[in-house]
Amino acid sequence: MNILGAVTTFLLAFAVGMTYGGLRRKIVARVQNRYGPPFYQNFIDAFKLYSKSTAIHHGAMHFLGPAFIMVSSVVSLMFIPVLTNNQWFPNLNFQGDLIFLIYIMVFGPLGMALGAGQTGNPNSAIGVTRGLSQMVGFEIPWVMALIALMVQYKTTSITGLLDIQVQSGHWFMFENPFAFSAAILASLGMFRYSPFDIVGAPTELASGPMSENGGKFLFVMMSSGSVFAFVKLTLIVDLFMGGASNLIILVIKTFLLYMIPVTYGIVSPRYRTEQSITYFWGWPLFFGLIAIIYAVFF
Amino acid sequence: MKREKATTLYIGPQHPGITGNMMVRLKVEGDTIVGARTEVGYLHRAFEKLVERRNWVQSFTMMCRFCVPEPDPVEESYARAVEMLDNIEIPERAKWIRVLVLELARISSLLLWHAGQGHSLGLYTMGQWSVGDRNYILDLFEDLTGARIYHMFIWPGGVRRDFPKGFEDKVLKTMDYLEKRLEDYDNLLFENSIFQKRTQGVGYVNPEKVIEHGVVGPVLRGSGIKSDIRIDDPYEVYDKLKFEVPTQTGSDIWARALVRRVEIRQSIRIIRQVIEKIPKGDVYTKVPNPQKWKIARGDAFARTESVRGEVGMYVASDGGAKPRRVHFRGAAYVHAVTLLEEVLIGQNIADVSAIMNSLGTCPPEIER
Amino acid sequence: METLLEKIKDRVNANFDLKDYKIYTDLKRVDLFFNKEHIPSVLLYLKEQMGFRHLMHMSVVDWIEEGEFEIIFFLWAPKEKVKIFVKTRIDRDNPVMENMDNIWPQLNTYEREFKEMYGIEFPGLVAPEEFILESWSGPPPMRRDFETDKYAKDNFATRPGREDAQDVRETIAKRSGEDIPDFAKKYSR
């Protein structure tokens, strides 16, 4: 664990996440018969938001909310092996860091809930309620998929799982396809793109928990969001797609993964809250169960 | 002590989901609405006061501003009311051109509805597509009238001018293009399982009480009652044209969506017929000099079928050069106030915007 | 058609004392004039017995010279496809009209508006809060004796026009370095 490496990891995650966001806007625009913004538009937006003056005072928790999200994103990033055996991107890892990761990844939304609760904006409150109930929806198949892996390979460390794939050469997405599909379907909900963008649904809640956050708050949320997107993508790549030995492969794999929620989101309206939970407790949960059974008996 | 369970949630006036500039005050318990109240008046420009200071032709420039998304039916109503008052007989070709303009306006407004319905449910691609295609209709309007939105074209005594050269072919080309695009809309919107899940059984209007509530247009047809001013008391040349009036019995957002889906195709059909059998001739009759135009005492009430339903214009004259009273009846005047307040009870917060769109809410025509 | 309208008029006349009537055959329209105290029963009769179930509109006209408001109800029979205009006059100085939003719920909206715009009192009006105007002080604006231009001049400052009454087209042409096309020349001063 050297500081320089950690900073490099963070900057890489920030840059990749932001660029993916910009590319997403571009792709969406092309589907909508538009030219679309440049792919670096998100960087401009982020810098503009940072340079805005912020005069919103809602109390301490409101200030801490975005910080919580940032902390959770960065900490979970620190536990992800970005590349396989590379001294430049070190990671804090110990036996059972996967379990710790499951916890720390839901830490951000909880912080968001604390922050949004204090703004006193009813839209924020409703949005947080929706977000937490949706999280209940997609966390269950997600955790089941991970448990299936842990049971199947008798290890709870990400690097352990990664090494098994690297040495055997078999990706887990083929070894245990049910776990993979459960994880992918659950990750649709994690990305919060349509049809699962019920938390900040603009036409319903006026951007939900973010309604009272402008300027620097929004900058922190935006950047932590992009870091978190990188975390999710890299985690799935590490767990199911055999990691990446260099940056090119990493980018290719993560971008392909990223296209799944994006393309699904372009053409689908928004679910209602209970409908989205029903969705996650349908096929994803089923796949999760099959995955565990498969892991136990085969 | 007992805690108040219901919280107050203000939708609008500044809200991405609101249609136009109005406000709905909701009493919410959890995600369910237990009370709703419409608050309008943010767009009140006092047209009906201003026309008292303008003569018959000047006040006609106000008419198209009554409802922004679809100005032409209002112009049509005013023009016909004034013609009834002054017994002006307009030439045949003018009537056909009026029908063409009205149907084009209906198509453009229905495309806006596609956008609104998709946008209110989070399907932003629908809005981008249909509003983009709406520009082609507005191009036709620009060719014909010279303006995109407010084309003061249908005026007492006929229409302002005849077709420009090659206009008919442009219209037909646009219609062909539009019909191709409508298939894409079907694939994106109507065959979308999530859209069906979100709309079926939502925004239910009680079919027993619709007529007593003064419900008109697609909402009425969506609850199984076949009623259309173009059929019931035909104006201009609608009795010479062949078209169907679709009805559905679901009486929810999905049923209204299906009704509008058929309506836009019927409008294309009507436009094709108009282009086919429009007669040659004059497009306006001579009306007196606007400065000296006096109309004998009396009153008239003209109705037109707009996208949101029947709109009516009451014009009363006191024998002077200025109207004594011009009073506009918009469909949203009923839909967005008494009906909306009733329909919203028991619905989910997520559906407010969709319900408002499917009821055809148009704030400017409520306050005028 | 003529006979149908006549029959409608006679049926109403048989039950209520009709002050006056007018028939427009080509418009399929009958105007019926009543005293204001008969209006609720007439509307109820027309709605329940004669199938005029659809209230198209309700309007008020300010006849200031005669010192009266004319209140008009526009009814439509979906089956017979006939219009009936029920008209009445009320005194302009103490305008009171009976509240009828139990017959047609949307009348509530109309009555709220006319209470604000004409100062007509509807006793027992449901939820009579302000509808369009907000904290309006002064006379009801839609009365004819209220001068909107004077009010606007007093309250809202207008931008002063250009002192030199020069032609805008010339200014724009000078600024953009183009000359005015010929068809525009004949309009310029």
Add this chain to the structure above:
Amino acid sequence: MYNDKNKQKIVDIIKNAARKHSLWVLAYGTGCGAIEVPATMTSRYDAERLGVRGAATPRQADVLLITGYLTVKTLKRVIRVYEQMQDPKYVIGFGSCTINGGMYFDSYNTINQLDLYLPVDVYISGCMPRPEAVLEGFGKLQELIGKGIANGAQQYKENLDFYRENQKKVIKNWDFQDYNW
């Protein structure tokens, strides 16, 4: 951003370069002109390629579009919304009704001159302005921001008494709390 180009500090130049290419428009259609805003945002006149996109709430928005006439009732809400927005914020007056009342010059319910009540950076003429005109207006605003002279918010802070006086003259039921940045 307050001083003009030659006195601009280098950091201001960078900031303004970012600001002018990311204008988030508040989703608030105050008048008829709102009908052309969707057309401006969508495929034919794609405003997002210039960095113009919608923002849901005042806290996140940079630009306030006053799309057309303002009734007194709306003016009150618009002032509240404008004061909730974060610096730097810009106002675009949209249509001739905001310039001198337009065709509502004698209406008892619409204000005639917007810049008495809010600091306007750019006016777009026309009734109603075509999408090309709207894009032109955005371009003009970007130009002003680049020069660092789009300082409506600063004006508003400095001449707050002037604006407040005018606003209170029009809005009868004044129940705002004091302005706090």
